[in-house]
Amino acid sequence: MANITETTVSEKSDEMLFSKNLPDQESLSYHWMPFTMNRDFKQNPRLVVKADGMYYWSLQGKKILDGCAGLFTCNAGHNRKEIREAVSKQLADLDYSPHFNLGHPLSFQVAKKLCDFMPEDMNKVFFGCSGSEAIDTSMKLVSAYWLSRGEGRRRYFVSREHSYHGVNIGGTNLAGISRNRSAYNLEIPCVVHMRHTKLERNKFTPGIPLHGGEDLAEDLERFANLYGGENIAACYVEPVAGSIGCYVPPKGYLQRLREICDKYKILLVFDEVITGFGRTGSSFAVEKFGVKPDIVTLAKALTNGNIPMSAVLTRDFIYNSITNHCAAETVEFSHGYTFSAHPVALAAASATLDIYAKEGLFSRGKELEDYFAKKIFTLRKYKIVVDIRSLGFLAGIDLLPINGKPGLQGKRFNQRIFDLGLHLKITGDTMLIAPPLILEKKHIDELVEKLAESLQSYE
Ligand SMILES: Cc1ncc(COP(=O)(O)O)c(C=O)c1O
Numbered sequence: 001m002a003n004i005t006e007t008t009v010s011e012k013s014d015e016m017l018f019s020k021n022l023p024d025q026e027s028l029s030y031h032w033m034p035f036t037m038n039r040d041f042k043q044n045p046r047l048v049v050k051a052d053g054m055y056y057w058s059l060q061g062k063k064i065l066d067g068c069a070g071l072f073t074c075n076a077g078h079n080r081k082e083i084r085e086a087v088s089k090q091l092a093d094l095d096y097s098p099h100f101n102l103g104h105p106l107s108f109q110v111a112k113k114l115c116d117f118m119p120e121d122m123n124k125v126f127f128g129c130s131g132s133e134a135i136d137t138s139m140k141l142v143s144a145y146w147l148s149r150g151e152g153r154r155r156y157f158v159s160r161e162h163s164y165h166g167v168n169i170g171g172t173n174l175a176g177i178s179r180n181r182s183a184y185n186l187e188i189p190c191v192v193h194m195r196h197t198k199l200e201r202n203k204f205t206p207g208i209p210l211h212g213g214e215d216l217a218e219d220l221e222r223f224a225n226l227y228g229g230e231n232i233a234a235c236y237v238e239p240v241a242g243s244i245g246c247y248v249p250p251k252g253y254l255q256r257l258r259e260i261c262d263k264y265k266i267l268l269v270f271d272e273v274i275t276g277f278g279r280t281g282s283s284f285a286v287e288k289f290g291v292k293p294d295i296v297t298l299a300k301a302l303t304n305g306n307i308p309m310s311a312v313l314t315r316d317f318i319y320n321s322i323t324n325h326c327a328a329e330t331v332e333f334s335h336g337y338t339f340s341a342h343p344v345a346l347a348a349a350s351a352t353l354d355i356y357a358k359e360g361l362f363s364r365g366k367e368l369e370d371y372f373a374k375k376i377f378t379l380r381k382y383k384i385v386v387d388i389r390s391l392g393f394l395a396g397i398d399l400l401p402i403n404g405k406p407g408l409q410g411k412r413f414n415q416r417i418f419d420l421g422l423h424l425k426i427t428g429d430t431m432l433i434a435p436p437l438i439l440e441k442k443h444i445d446e447l448v449e450k451l452a453e454s455l456q457s458y459e
Helices: 011-017 038-043 081-093 105-115 131-148 169-174 178-182 213-231 253-264 285-289 316-325 343-358 361-381 408-419 441-456
Strands: 048-052 055-058 063-066 122-128 156-160 191-194 232-237 267-271 295-298 310-315 385-391 394-399 425-427 430-433
Touching: 011 048, 063 441, 081 343, 105 122, 105 310, 105 343, 122 131, 122 316, 131 169, 131 232, 131 267, 131 295, 131 310, 131 316, 156 169, 156 213, 169 178, 191 213, 213 232, 213 253, 232 253, 253 267, 310 316, 343 361, 361 385, 361 394, 361 441, 394 408, 408 425, 408 430, 408 441, 430 441
Parallel strands: 156 191, 156 232, 232 267, 267 295
Antiparallel strands: 048 055, 055 063, 122 310, 295 310, 385 394, 394 430, 425 430
């Protein structure tokens, strides 16, 4: 296990980080913050300046338990010496090299390490810098694949209500969150959405819910009937819908999607940007559910959140078809980013994957996930809690909306939990819990105590 040292930074340097005074309004006004109520936030900013192990520290020096691994990113905990050193060495050895017609040995090694977690015929990796880039890259791969097969008529992308696939144009269209789509006039045609998988009858189920899986998956069959299965390019799912609030797919759902995809030769894409790297209590959702997708997207915890990086993994037949379709001496896939396979990100990824392996962080589920779920589910006794779901080290707690208006309760809790020394992600009125995988029982206890305190005050 990791040696979690909660005070590794010297007290002297801490003093220089902390301050009693918040920055003034004028200085806060320049940064247009992402997915934030900017006007509201800047009236009462929540600022952090230090992180170590399972904790953040606020600007004022308050210790804050990280209940969300940053943003589902820091699965190996904060301030990992091994990653710091690998990044620093890489910067000194080779700070930047392009990957257009020039290579760096680490990219091939990291790609191989990722493929080792996947089904045996998934052996090709395309690197990017964010989950959003991974999703849009994967959509281009899907499209290029069907064109290479002479099946360009396959233009339908099937996604799901309440799903989140990042914020680039492709992912915004795939996503099933109306708020994220309706602010723009950038719709792409032929994207259709299956029903989401949160069912009333599965309320308060820890782990995989029993009801409705096969029925919900039939939406894909219905689209195949409606639009023609031969016109559908791909079906995109987060194996567990993450940022909307941990919607665990009911029993049989993913398996049935795979069967329908096979029937119509539709590509199945797993967006594992959140579910990857141990989050569900297994290495990846691919392993957890025993379902084989054709493409997998990864990001976030790939580098323990230390350097932006993402990856798209594909099965060999996709690469072979696109590549063989091209005349020799042409670029097979005209796509890539200046920072694709950045050497410093690769160094961070390589060190991160070593930590995951050395500390057995992907098998912590077997040790602790029951304890985690049991403790989180004790919170159902509060009237304000209207549903709880969990899988591995991911949980969602739905709160009763204030006067039926979504979001107000969540906003209130954002401040409340910060004041209590806890960091979570709150989406609408749902609190999302996804602690670093180095957690111990005492951290679960602390997390649940703080949550209980926050909920108690609203009874
Ligand atoms: C499932 C999923 N896909 C894609 C993304 C987008 O990743 P990024 O914010 O790195 O662009 C996210 C981000 O939360 C995600 O949860």
